[in-house]
Amino acid sequence: MAQPETGRSTSSGRIQAGADLWAGRESGGFRLPASGLAIATKMFDIKAWAEYVVEWAAEDPYGFLTTVILALTPLFLASAVLSWKLAKMIEAKEKEQKKKQKRQENIAKAKRLKKD
Numbered sequence: 001m002a003q004p005e006t007g008r009s010t011s012s013g014r015i016q017a018g019a020d021l022w023a024g025r026e027s028g029g030f031r032l033p034a035s036g037l038a039i040a041t042k043m044f045d046i047k048a049w050a051e052y053v054v055e056w057a058a059e060d061p062y063g064f065l066t067t068v069i070l071a072l073t074p075l076f077l078a079s080a081v082l083s084w085k086l087a088k089m090i091e092a093k094e095k096e097q098k099k100k101q102k103r104q105e106n107i108a109k110a111k112r113l114k115k116d
Contacts (some may be wrong), residue, residue: 057064 054063
């Protein structure tokens with residue numbers, strides 16, 4: 001993460017890490033870590049995350065389920081709305097096809113009556 005160039009102490013009173021950690025290139029008032037952006041692009045450890053989730057679910061099952069349900073609720077709502085819209089579109093298309101078919105039948109019937 002970028003740190004502001006404010007010296008050893010900042011306005012919050014916290015002392016920054018040693019200068020050797022922030023010896024990287026400077027960029028617009030901020031000094032980047034010596035390793036550049038390699039820290040920011042570090043791979044996400046899926047195994048550790050999965051272990052954390054399993055531990056969380058085991059320690060606090062109600063909190064875990066509540067969080068999962070709250071996270072999935074918008075997706076369920078979006079699915080319901082889109083399903084309803086799709087059903088309406090299908091109904092409208094079927095109604096239009098029946099109307100066209102009836103019209104074609106009436107045209108064919110009228111032609112037969114004209115020939116007779």
